[in-house]
Amino acid sequence: MQVGIIGGTGKMGRFFADVFSSAGWDVSVSGRKTALTNRDVAEQADVVMVSVPIRETVRVIAEIAAHLSERQILCDLTSLKAEPVRAMLTSPARVIGLHPMFGPGAESLRGQTIIVTPARCEPEDLTLLLDVFERQGASITITTPEEHDRMMAVIQGLTHVSTLAAAETIRREEVDVAESLTFTSPIYRIQMGLIGRLLAQDPDLYGDMLRMNPAVPGVLAAFEDAVRDLRSVVESDDPARFREYFARNARHYETYGSDATRETDDLIRCVVSR
Numbered sequence: 001m002q003v004g005i006i007g008g009t010g011k012m013g014r015f016f017a018d019v020f021s022s023a024g025w026d027v028s029v030s031g032r033k034t035a036l037t038n039r040d041v042a043e044q045a046d047v048v049m050v051s052v053p054i055r056e057t058v059r060v061i062a063e064i065a066a067h068l069s070e071r072q073i074l075c076d077l078t079s080l081k082a083e084p085v086r087a088m089l090t091s092p093a094r095v096i097g098l099h100p101m102f103g104p105g106a107e108s109l110r111g112q113t114i115i116v117t118p119a120r121c122e123p124e125d126l127t128l129l130l131d132v133f134e135r136q137g138a139s140i141t142i143t144t145p146e147e148h149d150r151m152m153a154v155i156q157g158l159t160h161v162s163t164l165a166a167a168e169t170i171r172r173e174e175v176d177v178a179e180s181l182t183f184t185s186p187i188y189r190i191q192m193g194l195i196g197r198l199l200a201q202d203p204d205l206y207g208d209m210l211r212m213n214p215a216v217p218g219v220l221a222a223f224e225d226a227v228r229d230l231r232s233v234v235e236s237d238d239p240a241r242f243r244e245y246f247a248r249n250a251r252h253y254e255t256y257g258s259d260a261t262r263e264t265d266d267l268i269r270c271v272v273s274r
């Protein structure tokens with residue numbers, strides 16, 4: 001089988017080129033500077049995978065759509081799913097949306113999750129692709145593009161916005177990062193690790209994920225309200241209000257509490273033993 005990766009010169013494209021090579025597939029790649037064009041890849045490969053920056057994705061799909069046939073599988077790795085899948089469906093190809101929930105620094109697919117949004121395909125198309133990933137240890141979550149984007153507004157949108165907001169607050173408070181680490185508790189060190197890790201990455205990827213997911217504004221509005229409400233609880237003179245606020249949330253996370261404590265205990269042990 002042959003997979004052609006458009007944007008295969010990029011970080012995730014290279015990662016998936018290795019995944020398919022390890023599975024014994026022929027791999028070809030195109031980028032803006034490769035001799036092979038996007039159209040060549042679209043015309044030749046059994047599976048065409050689009051792995052270009054989010055803001056380029058729909059345009060690149062539109063460029064290749066007319067060169068695909070109904071025998072081919074068209075998939076993408078975009079961190080958003082509704083718009084790219086809609087664009088892929090304008091081609092005659094079989095369409096499967098993918099979103100790897102990890103970055104290109106992962107050592108392998110072992111223990112990693114890939115979200116899959118099958119849009120127009122036969123069961124054997126899905127098996128062909130998912131076998132490659134599952135045999136290398138990935139877990140698969142199947143959903144719709146819309147549900148994916150709604151979940152990502154929380155899983156990526158809320159997480160990255162709250163991390164960036166914490167980074168901005170620490171900077172505005174003129175707290176020296178290195179000095180603060182000499183006062184550190186393990187939890188603060190983990191929080192700082194998340195801030196440092198995020199800020200060491202590609203701003204365009206994170207900007208696109210936040211700006212281009214239509215479900216993000218609603219989640220951010222809820223986050224803003226939550227911060228405002230929490231501030232009023234913290235600044236009130238009434239300890240019962242804080243206790244009630246805390247208990248309401250503890251009830252919502254009740255069944256998760258012991259797993260969360262066990263997992264974060266492992267993290268704390270790692271941080272403390274370094």
Ligand SMILES: NC(=O)c1ccc[n+]([C@@H]2O[C@H](COP(=O)([O-])OP(=O)(O)OC[C@H]3O[C@@H](n4cnc5c(N)ncnc54)[C@H](OP(=O)(O)O)[C@@H]3O)[C@@H](O)[C@H]2O)c1
Pocket residue numbers: 006007008009010011012013030031032033038051052053054056057060077078079080099100101102103104205
């Ligand atoms: N990085 C992550 O952590 C991560 C995680 C999950 C999913 N994703 C998704 O993976 C996709 C790629 O992200 P990435 O991090 O691998 O980005 P990247 O490293 O910037 O790679 C994107 C590649 O696309 C190529 N490209 C840009 N415009 C193109 C065009 N018109 N035609 C053909 N190739 C083009 C670029 O190659 P040239 O400059 O050589 O043209 C570049 O190598 C995105 O959709 C992103 O949402 C990324």
